Amino acid sequence: MNCLEFRRVALAEPRRLEAEAARHAEQCDACKEFLVRALEDEARLARALRVRAPEGLRARLLDRTAAARRSRGILALAASLLAAVAIALVLAWPRNDPLALAGIDFVVFEEAQAILEAKPADPGELRRVAAQLGVALPAQLGELRYIGPCPFQGSTGQHAVVKTAFGKATLMLLPDRPLASRAVASAHGLEAVVVPAAGGSVAIISGSSRSLEHIEMLLKSS
Ligand SMILES: [Zn+2]
Known part of the structure; x- marks a missing residue:
């Protein structure tokens, strides 16, 4: 509908x-x-x-x-x-967090264009930003389908598309967005969760809540 x-x-x-x-x-x-x-x-x-x-x-x-x-x-x-x-x-009904909602909007309106215009992927840059945030990206996350920088809310994050066992998910590593507590939103048939990290935050956006839970759990345990 x-x-x-x-x-x-x-x-x-x-x-x-x-x-x-x-x-x-x-x-x-x-x-x-x-x-x-x-x-x-x-x-x-x-x-x-x-x-x-x-x-x-x-x-x-x-x-x-x-x-x-x-x-x-x-x-x-x-x-x-x-x-x-x-x-x-x-x-x-839970209110949508603006940052989590912006993550969903990015996936709906900008992700495809970002992938189209992408330069060759630089996994080293993704690892560097992950280290800066204090998060690890374990192989169990799934197959990385895309990596690239993304302009997001006035700063630049690292954007990754992952294929998990439960479906596609988008990860946004946001070094410039420290967060006090976990934030959620849902819109356009997608769900988003933004989790605080040591040096910023990580947004996870997916149409499958299982793939969202899977990634959040792996990020927490790493
Ligand atoms: Zn509607």
Whole structure:
């Protein structure tokens, strides 16, 4: 499901998202915010439409049996509880870290171009930057498919594409970006984790959370 399809679905029935739409909202920050707005708009509309009923109608309604009133009350209560739960779920989704998100944007919008324009790979430079960061790149990481410098957020990092047993992953060695704690993001069907290193940080971006975990574990244990 793409963003356009998601927004059509979310506009029509923001409280009744199918699994596919819910998955999209989990992975796409922009659509997640769109959903929150759609839920808010729906609640506002519902309030605005709650007009005062004419007196006669009100009396007739009051004549209805207590049982009918009770069941309506319970239904309304259930509906508002459901809406509260839906909004709480939306708000509880982890916020994307800007640096991790920038890593995903790099992979989506710039990685292919960087590989196209690359000069011959220099594994020595990758090793030098890894040493500067204080991380080792063990062979168990997987097959290195690409190595090259990458302009990233105003400085230059080392960019590597790895083929792990679980799929493709991108590693960005960022010597100029010290980090206090691990940061995560997910967008465009990709996940990113940025882990602090002794002399900067390392961003790992992949469409497979298993390959992300695999690399993070190897970087930690090295
Ligand atoms: Zn989207």
